[in-house]
Amino acid sequence: MVAMAIFAPFISPYSPSQQDLDNARQPPLGFSTTETREVTQMENGSVVIEDGQVVTETQTVYTNATLAHPLGTDGNGRDILSRIIYGARTSILVGLFGTSLAALIGVLVGLSAGFYRGRVDDVLMRSADIMLAFPSLVLAIALVGVWGQAQAPIPDPFVATGLAPAFRSAVGLPTGMPGTIVLPGTVIVVVALVNWVWFARVARGEALSIREEEYVKAAKALGASDGRTVLRHVLPNAITPILVLATIQVAAIILLESALSFLGFSGADVSWGFDIALGRQYQSTAWWISTMPGLAIVVTVIGLNLVGDWLRDALDPGIEGEGGV
Amino acid sequence: MSLSRFLIKRSLQGLFVIWGVITVVFGLRFISPGDPANVLLPPDVDPEVRAQVIAELGLNEPLYVQYWEFISGIPFGDLGLSLVTRTPVSARVVARLPATLELAIAATVVAVVIAIPLGVLSATRRHEPADYGATVFSLVGISTPNFWLGVMLILVLAVQLDAFPTSQRPIGLDGIAVLLAGGDVGAAIRGFGTWLWHITLPAITLGTYFTALITRLTRSGMLDQLGQTYVRATRAKGLPETLVRYKHALRNTLIPVITVIGLQLGTLIGGAVITEAVFAWPGLGSLIINSINARDWPVLQGSLIVVAVGFVLVNILVDALYAYVNPQVAYD
Numbered sequence: 001m002v003a004m005a006i007f008a009p010f011i012s013p014y015s016p017s018q019q020d021l022d023n024a025r026q027p028p029l030g031f032s033t034t035e036t037r038e039v040t041q042m043e044n045g046s047v048v049i050e051d052g053q054v055v056t057e058t059q060t061v062y063t064n065a066t067l068a069h070p071l072g073t074d075g076n077g078r079d080i081l082s083r084i085i086y087g088a089r090t091s092i093l094v095g096l097f098g099t100s101l102a103a104l105i106g107v108l109v110g111l112s113a114g115f116y117r118g119r120v121d122d123v124l125m126r127s128a129d130i131m132l133a134f135p136s137l138v139l140a141i142a143l144v145g146v147w148g149q150a151q152a153p154i155p156d157p158f159v160a161t162g163l164a165p166a167f168r169s170a171v172g173l174p175t176g177m178p179g180t181i182v183l184p185g186t187v188i189v190v191v192a193l194v195n196w197v198w199f200a201r202v203a204r205g206e207a208l209s210i211r212e213e214e215y216v217k218a219a220k221a222l223g224a225s226d227g228r229t230v231l232r233h234v235l236p237n238a239i240t241p242i243l244v245l246a247t248i249q250v251a252a253i254i255l256l257e258s259a260l261s262f263l264g265f266s267g268a269d270v271s272w273g274f275d276i277a278l279g280r281q282y283q284s285t286a287w288w289i290s291t292m293p294g295l296a297i298v299v300t301v302i303g304l305n306l307v308g309d310w311l312r313d314a315l316d317p318g319i320e321g322e323g324g325v
Numbered sequence: 326m327s328l329s330r331f332l333i334k335r336s337l338q339g340l341f342v343i344w345g346v347i348t349v350v351f352g353l354r355f356i357s358p359g360d361p362a363n364v365l366l367p368p369d370v371d372p373e374v375r376a377q378v379i380a381e382l383g384l385n386e387p388l389y390v391q392y393w394e395f396i397s398g399i400p401f402g403d404l405g406l407s408l409v410t411r412t413p414v415s416a417r418v419v420a421r422l423p424a425t426l427e428l429a430i431a432a433t434v435v436a437v438v439i440a441i442p443l444g445v446l447s448a449t450r451r452h453e454p455a456d457y458g459a460t461v462f463s464l465v466g467i468s469t470p471n472f473w474l475g476v477m478l479i480l481v482l483a484v485q486l487d488a489f490p491t492s493q494r495p496i497g498l499d500g501i502a503v504l505l506a507g508g509d510v511g512a513a514i515r516g517f518g519t520w521l522w523h524i525t526l527p528a529i530t531l532g533t534y535f536t537a538l539i540t541r542l543t544r545s546g547m548l549d550q551l552g553q554t555y556v557r558a559t560r561a562k563g564l565p566e567t568l569v570r571y572k573h574a575l576r577n578t579l580i581p582v583i584t585v586i587g588l589q590l591g592t593l594i595g596g597a598v599i600t601e602a603v604f605a606w607p608g609l610g611s612l613i614i615n616s617i618n619a620r621d622w623p624v625l626q627g628s629l630i631v632v633a634v635g636f637v638l639v640n641i642l643v644d645a646l647y648a649y650v651n652p653q654v655a656y657d
Contacts (some may be wrong), residue, residue: 020482086598126338126342129338129342129345130342130349132630133345133346133633133636133637134349134594134629134633134636135592135593135598135636136597137599137631138540138595138596138610138613140596141598141613142613142617142625143627145618145625146354146356146617146625147356163388237616251468258472259470259599262599263614264600265536273470273472276476279548283479283480288486290473290477291477294469294470294473297467297469297470297473298465298468298473301470302465302468305468
């Protein structure tokens with residue numbers, strides 16, 4: 001998935017926004033559709049009129065899957081595979097940046113709360129309680145809704161350097177890939193604001209026990225500053241559970257992003273959740289438009305959850321591998 | 326510390342969190358780029374009329390006056406007036422509350438009824454096909470976005486097979502209660518059937534994540550308990566295996582499971598927001614989304630406060646229940 005997202009301009013069969021209305025709603029490989037339509041009856045190149053009415057007839061249209069669009073096309077004839085490949089960029093960017101920002105805030109808050117205890121701890125942890133009182137999706141919707149959807153287009157390095165277009169014309173793929181990656185800024189900030197609390201809790205718990213260790217006392221006795229003690233001695237020893245949490249949080253944030261974009265609160269132009277919402281108007285004629293991006297989300301999140309479980313078992317010999325799935 | 330002192334301490338903490346929630350919600354309006362007066366007025370309005378409207382809304386008052394106006398009404402259920410409809414926010418929130426509560430409760434019922442037997446089955450038949458099935462189910466269930474599951478259920482069961490409606494809520498339990506109170510039992514039973522038919526897909530959609538989560542917890546909790554010495558002791562006494570499993574091991578497993586169910590109610594309400602959007606379910610979630618789209622601040626603020634306060638109260642309740650069920654807990 002990550003490789004797919006990074007190298008999107010090389011491997012995507014089409015541009016995610018390229019429309020082809022003649023080939024709209026093509027089914028994925030292995031499927032075909034029949035659709036009945038009312039068509040105006042034509043005779044010698046002109047419409048037939050009887051009793052002052054245009055005569056229509058019912059036609060059955062068969063559409064077969066083509067190799068050109070292995071996962072089919074959406075309501076505007078855009079290639080679904082290409083949109084999933086580009087949508088992966090949005091999900092992974094939001095997942096990584098959102099988690100990093102959340103971890104940065106949460107670890108700073110948690111470590112200082114656990115290290116200093118007392119008043120600092122009380123103030124920081126009570127504000128964490130306040131954040132936890134809001135269901136995360138509700139708070140995220142409210143914040144994005146209130147803030148608006150700021151986005152930052154950043155140039156796609158592969159397109160800007162000419163590497164991707166050169167590669168594509170060499171292997172005969174259509175060119176004209178988008179030159180920018182849209183970074184949904186508000187969404188990234190909001191998912192971090194909503195999720196930092198989990199990092200704060202874990203980091204605080206670790207700091208509380210580590211501050212009592214001999215080596216921390218030794219560092220203090222040698223005159224190390226608080227900042228140095230926390231960064232050089234406490235943080236490295238607290239990093240394992242934080243890493244495990246981060247993996248699971250990337251999955252949670254990808255789910256949160258897809259929910260936000262499904263509801264229309266996203267700054268990105270291509271996103272899995274948004275495409276699921278787009279496909280809903282075709283649910284009686286073209287099931288694959290909503291189905292495919294959802295499968296992409298499920299596969300990605302399962303993968304991340306498995307990595308999280310594996311990391312927890314591998315890094316923490318204290319917990320037996322039997323706990324979760 | 327005694328239970329009553331614990332409850333008092335917990336309630337004071339809860340009050341503090343509620344105050345914080347209200348303050349955060351009050352602050353939300355000020356990070357917004359838009360001016361509330363613009364919601365009510367056309368852009369080319371006469372500046373004098375505009376000033377008058379702003380004065381009526383109290384928006385020209387100093388911040389602390391606005392804050393006091395906002396916070397002082399809340400204990401009496403006064404959440405202000407909607408900018409768009411000019412009706413009390415509290416009435417609109419109360420009208421939407423039953424739909425969300427019904428959905429949340431139905432989803433919890435679905436989750437508990439499926440997950441606990443499944444978790445027990447999985448733990449007692451370890452490394453058998455049933456266990457692998459349950460394990461895979463819970464991994465997939467935790468990783469599936471519920472809105473997509475909802476769309477898929479509509480696609481297959483409502484659109485293709487026509488077995489269920491694509492939902493909406495023609496009647497609620499509150500409506501059925503009114504029918505019963507009126508003595509019309511036949512209509513109430515028909516109403517209940519309609520209700521059940523409409524709530525099935527939304528409840529499955531919202532409940533799947535919890536089913537997966539609780540299955541996981543029950544399985545690992547059961548495995549943990551079955552390995553304990555007291556289980557071996559009861560077996561050695563010759564107690565039948567069913568009694569060992571369900572009377573002893575399961576009981577001890579359920580204590581942490583109950584806590585997690587309580588703690589996850591917030592996620593449940595968050596999930597309800599999006600489930601309501603998928604199924605056109607007229608609850609708090611759709612009210613929140615509509616009020617954001619309409620820039621109707623007071624309604625958004627009121628709904629957020631109700632959701633968060635409800636969550637805090639439930640958490641206190643769960644803590645108390647936990648302390649009551651498990652006498653070992655130190656009231657800390």
